[in-house]
Amino acid sequence: MRLLKKIKRYHRKYTAVLVAFFFIVSMPATSSAFSVKEEQELGAKLLYSVRGAFPLVDDPDIDQYINSLGDEVLRVAGIQYFDYHFYVVDSKDFNAFAAPSGLIFFYSGLIAAMNSEDELVSVLAHEIGHVVRRHLAARMDKGKVSTVATAGLALLALLTGGALAPALLVGAMATGRSISLHYSRIHEEEADLLAYDWMKALHRDPQGQVKMLGTMRRIARYRSEKLPQYLVTHPNPEARLEYVESLVIIDKKRGGRGIVKVDNFAFFRFKYRVLSQVTESASFRDLLISLHTSARSTEFEKKMSGYGLALVALRENDYPRSLQYINQAIKDFPDKIALIGDRGYIQLEAGQLVAAEQDLRATLARDAGNLFAIFNLGRLMARRGDITQAEKYYKSVLSAMPEYDKAYYELGRLASSQKKKGMATYYLGKYNLYRGRLRLARFNFNQTIKNAKTTKKIKEESEKALELLDRLQGK
Numbered sequence: 302m303r304l305l306k307k308i309k310r311y312h313r314k315y316t317a318v319l320v321a322f323f324f325i326v327s328m329p330a331t332s333s334a335f336s337v338k339e340e341q342e343l344g345a346k347l348l349y350s351v352r353g354a355f356p357l358v359d360d361p362d363i364d365q366y367i368n369s370l371g372d373e374v375l376r377v378a379g380i381q382y383f384d385y386h387f388y389v390v391d392s393k394d395f396n397a398f399a400a401p402s403g404l405i406f407f408y409s410g411l412i413a414a415m416n417s418e419d420e421l422v423s424v425l426a427h428e429i430g431h432v433v434r435r436h437l438a439a440r441m442d443k444g445k446v447s448t449v450a451t452a453g454l455a456l457l458a459l460l461t462g463g464a465l466a467p468a469l470l471v472g473a474m475a476t477g478r479s480i481s482l483h484y485s486r487i488h489e490e491e492a493d494l495l496a497y498d499w500m501k502a503l504h505r506d507p508q509g510q511v512k513m514l515g516t517m518r519r520i521a522r523y524r525s526e527k528l529p530q531y532l533v534t535h536p537n538p539e540a541r542l543e544y545v546e547s548l549v550i551i552d553k554k555r556g557g558r559g560i561v562k563v564d565n566f567a568f569f570r571f572k573y574r575v576l577s578q579v580t581e582s583a584s585f586r587d588l589l590i591s592l593h594t595s596a597r598s599t600e601f602e603k604k605m606s607g608y609g610l611a612l613v614a615l616r617e618n619d620y621p622r623s624l625q626y627i628n629q630a631i632k633d634f635p636d637k638i639a640l641i642g643d644r645g646y647i648q649l650e651a652g653q654l655v656a657a658e659q660d661l662r663a664t665l666a667r668d669a670g671n672l673f674a675i676f677n678l679g680r681l682m683a684r685r686g687d688i689t690q691a692e693k694y695y696k697s698v699l700s701a702m703p704e705y706d707k708a709y710y711e712l713g714r715l716a717s718s719q720k721k722k723g724m725a726t727y728y729l730g731k732y733n734l735y736r737g738r739l740r741l742a743r744f745n746f747n748q749t750i751k752n753a754k755t756t757k758k759i760k761e762e763s764e765k766a767l768e769l770l771d772r773l774q775g776k
C-alpha cells in the first residue's frame with residue numbers, strides 16, 4: 302500500500318518520464334552496450350517528453366544564454382554524434398545531469414550555488430564530457446540488465462533522482478543484478494579532464510572549475526541530511542578537486558595559456574532571471590538586500606542586486622518600483638543593452654505600450670538576435686491587434702528556438718482570434734507536442750486534418766507530426 306501511495310503521489314510529476322520509459326521498451330534488445338544509433342533514437346524519444354517531465358524555466362533569454370554557452374564549448378569539443386539541448390529545471394535540488402544523446406539539464410538549485418560564468422561553463426563542459434565519452438551508454442550496458450525495459454527503469458531512476466526512483470527500480474533489482482547509478486572515478490576524471498582542456502581552449506579561468514568542485518566538496522562534507530543527487534551520481538568531489546588542482550599546478554609550471562577575464566554581467570542576469578521565477582519573493586528579496594548592504598559585497602554585486610530587486614518588484618506587480626530599480630541598473634551598467642530590453646518588458650507588463658515598443662526596438666537595433674525582445678514585441682503587437690506583425694515576431698523566435706512551446710501557444714491564440722480553427726488546433730498540437738502532452742497533440746493534429754478549411758500545407762504538416770508521434774510511441 303505504501304508503494305502504491307508513493308507512486309500515486311509522484312504520478313503527475315513523472316508521467317512524461319514514464320511515457321519516455323515505455324518508448325525505451327520498444328527499442329531492440331541486444332547483449333551489447335547501446336550503439337550510437339540506439340542512443341540517438343532514445344534521446345530523440347526523450348526530447349519530446351522532457352518538457353512534460355520536468356518543470357522548466359523556459360524564457361527565450363534564459364534558453365538563449367545557456368545554449369550559447371553550450372555551443373561555445375561544443376565549438377572546441379570537435380565533431381559530435383548528437384544534437385545537444387540545454388535546459389534549466391525549476392527545482393531547489395543541487396543537481397545536473399546529461400541524458401542520452403546530449404540532453405543536458407541544470408537545476409535552479411545548482412545555479413543558485415554558482416558565482417561566475419566560468420563555474421557554470423565548467424559544469425556544462427563536464428556534462429558534455431560524459432556525453433562525448435558516452436559514459437551513460439556504458440552505464441546502461443544491456444549485458445548487465447535483464448531487458449531493455451530494465452535499462453529504462455535504471456535510466457528513469459538516474460534522471461529523476463527523486464523518491465519515486467527506488468520504487469521504480471524494484472523490478473530491476475528483482476533480476477538479482479546490480480545497476481550502477483553513479484559515474485565511476487575514471488568516468489569523472491575523463492569528464493573533468495575534457496572540461497579542463499575545453500576551458501583552456503576557450504581561454505577561461507580554470508579556477509571556475511576549482512571553485513565549483515570546492516562547493517561540491519563543502520556540501521558533501523557538511524550536509525547532514527541525504528546527499529544531493531548530483532553528488533550521488535557524480536561522486537568523489539574531494540578526489541576530483543585534487544585532480545583538477547594538480548592540472549592547474551602543472552599548467553602553471555608550463556607557463557599556461559592566456560586567460561580572458563569574463564564579464565559576469567550576463568551570468569548574473571541569467572541567474573537572477575532564473576531565481577526570480579523559482580524562489581519565493583520574500584526570501585529572494587532578503588538575499589538581494591543582504592548583498593546590497595553587506596560590507597563584504599563588491600560594487601558589482603551591489604549593483605546587480607538592484608537588478609534582482611527590479612525582478613522581485615515585477616513579480617509582485619509593483620511596476621513603479623520595478624521601473625525605479627531597472628532605471629538605476631541602466632545607470633549603473635550603461636553599456637548593457639539587455640537592460641533596455643528588460644525595461645521594455647516591464648513597461649509591457651505595466652501596459653505602457655508606447656514606451657515598451659521604443660525600448661524593445663532600441664534593443665533590437667543594437668542586438669538583432671535578442672529573442673527576448675523579439676518575443677515581447679510579438680506580445681506587444683498582439684495586444685495592439687496587429688496580427689501580421691505579431692505572427693512575424695513569434696515565427697522569428699521559432700526559427701531560432703523550434704522547441705519553444707509558448708510561441709506556438711501565442712500563434713494558436715492569434716489563429717483562434719481570426720477564427721482559423723484548423724490553424725489554431727495545429728499550433729495547439731505543436732504546443733502540446735513540446736510540452737510532452739503527446740495524446741493531446743495527437744488529438745489536435747487529427748482535428749486539424751479533419752477541418753475542411755485547413756490548408757493543404759498545414760494538413761501535410763499535421764500528417765508529418767502524426768507520423769512522428771507514431772514513431773515516438775512505437776506504433
